[in-house]
Amino acid sequence: MKVIAFVRKELGTGASRRLRIAGQTPGIVYGGADAPVNLSLDHNALYHALKKEAFHSSILDLEIDGAVQKVLLRDFQVHAYKQLVLHADFQRVDASQAIHVKVPLHFVNAELSPAVKLSAGIISHVITDLDISCLPKDLPEFVEVDLAALEVGHSIHLIDLKLPNGVTVVSQENLTIATAAIPAGKVEPEAPAADAPAPEKK
Numbered sequence: 001m002k003v004i005a006f007v008r009k010e011l012g013t014g015a016s017r018r019l020r021i022a023g024q025t026p027g028i029v030y031g032g033a034d035a036p037v038n039l040s041l042d043h044n045a046l047y048h049a050l051k052k053e054a055f056h057s058s059i060l061d062l063e064i065d066g067a068v069q070k071v072l073l074r075d076f077q078v079h080a081y082k083q084l085v086l087h088a089d090f091q092r093v094d095a096s097q098a099i100h101v102k103v104p105l106h107f108v109n110a111e112l113s114p115a116v117k118l119s120a121g122i123i124s125h126v127i128t129d130l131d132i133s134c135l136p137k138d139l140p141e142f143v144e145v146d147l148a149a150l151e152v153g154h155s156i157h158l159i160d161l162k163l164p165n166g167v168t169v170v171s172q173e174n175l176t177i178a179t180a181a182i183p184a185g186k187v188e189p190e191a192p193a194a195d196a197p198a199p200e201k202k
Contacts, residue, residue, distance in 0.1 A: 001054065002061045003046070003071075003090075005029075005039040016087075025085045029062060029071055032092035037064065039090075047085050050076065054141045057103040062090055070136065072101060093136045100170060102129045103140055107178065109148035115180035121152040123180050130161075131170035138166030145177055155179045 008019070008026060016026045025043045030036040049055045055073060062071040071090040078085055093099055105128055115121035130143055143161060150156060158175045 001049070001052075001058055002063060003041065003049070004063045005041045007065055008038040008040040011038060020084070020086070025088060027088040027090065029064070029069070029090040029092060032094060034092065039064065039088075041088060043085060046088060047083065050085065053104055057101060057139070057141055059093060059136050059139055060090070070095070072099065095136055098133050098135055099139065100131065100133050101139065102131055104129050104142045105145050105177065106142045107145045107147055109146055110150075112148045113150040113180065115147075115150050115152045115154075119152045119180075119182060121180045122183050123147060123150065123178055125178050126155075126176045132163075132167050133170055134167045138164065140164045140167060143167075147178060150178065150180050152180050152182055 005027065008015075010018075019026055019040055020043070023043050024040045025046050027039040027041050028036055029039060060071050060073065061068050070093045072093055073088065074091045075089040076085060077087045105125070107123075107125055110116055110123050113121075113123065115123060132140075132143070134140075143163065145156060145161060147156070156177045156179075158169060158171065158173070158177060161169075161177065163169065
């Protein structure tokens with residue numbers, strides 16, 4: 001995914017306000033051996049790019065005045081109630097250096113799980129993204145969570161995930177990823193009880 005930016009020479013609150021009025025968003029790129037560079041970006045293009053999940057967890061091609069460098073989106077700020085992106089931060093990446101980034105979890109096969117098919121259970125997603133470390137070339141857009149074998153009363157934990165090659169999880173805890181339970185007010189069907197013995201005659 002490509003982001004086009006230009007070097008921003010005027011700094012300060014007033015300059016940023018004028019930039020936004022002109023349909024631009026101030027930003028910055030930092031990291032690596034080069035000095036930080038203040039940027040201006042097309043607001044509408046950035047606004048629509050931020051709606052795409054992959055934009056937040058992919059290596060981006062940042063073109064600044066015609067020169068392209070590899071970056072990650074590290075942070076952005078939006079207006080409290082207006083559809084306005086106030087600022088965006090990008091970090092340069094080195095192909096030989098591991099990066100630490102959050103990627104979304106994609107939950108699949110819930111409808112095939114015993115929890116849903118047999119017990120009409122509800123599957124809760126405890127966490128929706130994951131802190132990972134990997135080389136830039138190994139960065140996945142997302143990590144898949146297969147729910148096909150999940151039963152009521154059971155959970156999927158970090159140790160159960162199949163991570164892509166070259167990807168490790170930053171957390172040292174065996175986090176709970178998803179759980180399955182019977183909705184409140186419903187009872188799991190039970191096996192029929194054995195016939196009670198007949199009372200003894202006196």
